[in-house]
Amino acid sequence: MFFSVSRGASLSLPAQIAAQVRTAVAEGTLRPGDTIASTRELAAQLGVSRGTVVSAFDQLIGEGYLQTAQGAPTRIHPALRVPHQVQQPSQRATTAESVPGLISLAPTSGIDGMIRPAAWHRAWREASYSLPKQADPQGEPKLRAAIAEHLRVARGLHVFPEEVIVTGGTREGLLLTLMSIGNNVRVGIETSDASGLRSVIPLAGHTTVPCLCDGEGVLVSQLPDDIDALLITPAHVPPFGGVMTVRRRIELLEWAAATNTLLIEDDFNTELRYRTAPQPTLSALPSTCNVLTLGTFTTLLHKQLSAGYIVATPDTMSAVQAIRRVLGMPVSTVTQHAIAHLLTDGTVRKSTKAFHARLTKRRRQLVPYIERLSEVPGARNASMSNANSADIFVEFDHEHHLLGFREELRGAGCECAISGPAKTGERQFALLSFSTLSDQDFDAATRALTAVLDL
Structure with missing residues (x-):
């Protein structure tokens, strides 16, 4: 094709x-x-x-x-x-209704319509007036400065614009990082990671090494001693989306410094998870180890916006820059200037505040479902994420109960995420994430859940 x-x-x-x-x-x-x-x-x-x-x-x-x-x-x-x-193009052009698909309750970063169309129009218009004559392979200075200021305010991370590299999103940033650290590298990953980032590692010619986790993140005492890098998500510990404690973060940094292991931190969804003082990024804590931070704009702006950034250290910056010069910049200068405008004119701050209010409301609306979900056949318990999100976890005794529940949801028009394969002996659970659904899909998903639970 x-x-x-x-x-x-x-x-x-x-x-x-x-x-x-x-x-x-x-x-x-x-x-x-x-x-x-x-x-x-x-x-x-x-x-x-x-x-x-x-x-x-x-x-x-x-x-x-x-x-x-x-x-x-x-x-x-x-x-x-x-x-x-399948309809022919001429039929689709004259048919108002389309075949409805399943509503995905899998966790994701970003939503449609986070930023209002009028704000986007202003940003694109302003961006068209300030295009540079020559693109910067590291990213437009205006955007890198806006990212640095955003990280200072939203994440408590003090960085200089020179430490920021613009990317085509988290996956492209990870691939860029992996290509810069050598050949045949062994990269540790969280055992329950379902984000899809692990699939990027073999594309760079490297080997994935599963690392044991608990509710606070990787078990530092159980980390392999033969890995060269470790990919972690301290702000969204898989599979339940918990937060790595500061004590665990410090322990991890000390281990990485002692073993000379590069830490690659995926700062997943953090802007929308913390309403007050955020947990610090690994790179914000004092340490002598190397930490690369990956960020994305899909959470703040739009889930279809393939743009993000890397915060690199002096020891890793030159290698990443060299790869970027070869591959080129995947994000157009117009897009970069539009993002910079949204970050600096207060639009992102206002939309984030509104999103937090919506999450609080949704958590209240989902409370009645918790007890009933713990009573479905084969369920051990059901609980809501302790992070600032609208996610429900249902743990099951056996895989066939879990799969049966998933099929019931599918029949009602929803698709949940599943983790913990039976062959590993890990817990079996379904994840129902309502955090980033549109209002229309949230209403439809709760109606489907009501039908499944016979409420």
């Missing part, structure tokens, strides 16, 4: 690629089980960096459109649900 992208379009290059794959699936051009071009082939066809295509593919993998396996070609997920009868 032939794909095309436009650097002048409002959507980022990864978002354009992902949208075309979704369209091809919806139209029946691509069907479940069909293979598609590799990231290298597609990058060559489109004239973009491989990291751009990897970013798009990882988004599609997370959405369930693509399936990858080591040594096998990437293909449309065989289990992907598509309409049995």
Whole structure:
């Protein structure tokens, strides 16, 4: 299949690629089980960096459109649900109703409509007036300065703009980082991580090493002594989305300094989780070890906005810069200036405050469901995340009970996330995340849950 992208379009290059794959699936051009071009082939066809295509593919993998396996070609997920009868383009153009899909209750970063259209229009207009003659491969100075100030205010992290590198999102930032740290590197990952970031590591030619976790994050005393880097999410400890305590963070930093291990911190969803004083990032705490912080704008601005940043240390900056100069900047200068405008004019601060208020309201609305969920067949208990989010976890005794509950939800129009495979002996649970749903989907999801629980 032939794909095309436009650097002048409002959507980022990864978002354009992902949208075309979704369209091809919806139209029946691509069907479940069909293979598609590799990231290298597609990058060559489109004239973009491989990291751009990897970013798009990882988004599609997370959405369930693509399936990858080591040594096998990437293909449309065989289990992907598509309409049995696919309309022709002329029919779709004249039909008002579309086939409804399942509402995903899997955790995600960012929502549609976080920023109002009028604010976006102002940002794009202002950005068009201030385009530079030559793009900075590290990212536009105006955006890097805005990021540094945002991190100071929102995360208590004091960095200079020179320490910031603009990326095409968390996955592209991770790939950039991994490509800068050498060959055949062993990268530790949290055992229950379901974010999809772990799939980026083999693409860079590295090996993943599972590391044991508890509710506070990785167990420092159990960390392997033969890993070169460790990817962690202290602000959203998998699988329950808890927060790594400061004591555990300090213990981890001391271990990393003693073992000369690079820490790669995914600062996942932190701006929306902390209403008051945030837990510090690892790089904000005093230490002699190297910490690279990955951030994204999907949480603050829009989930389809493929843009983010890396906060690097002096020891890692030059290597990351060298890779960036080779791959090029995946985020257009217009997009960078628009993001900078939204960060500096108060729009992000106001929308974040409104989101926190909505989360508080949703947590109250979900309380009546907790007790009833703990009574579904095979459930041990149900609880809400202790973080500032609207997420419910239901633990089950056996996998067949968990899968049965998931099928009931599917029948009602919702898809939950599942963790803890039976073969590992870990706990079995379903995660129902209502945090980033639109108001319409939240109402529909609670109605579906009411039907399943017969409330």
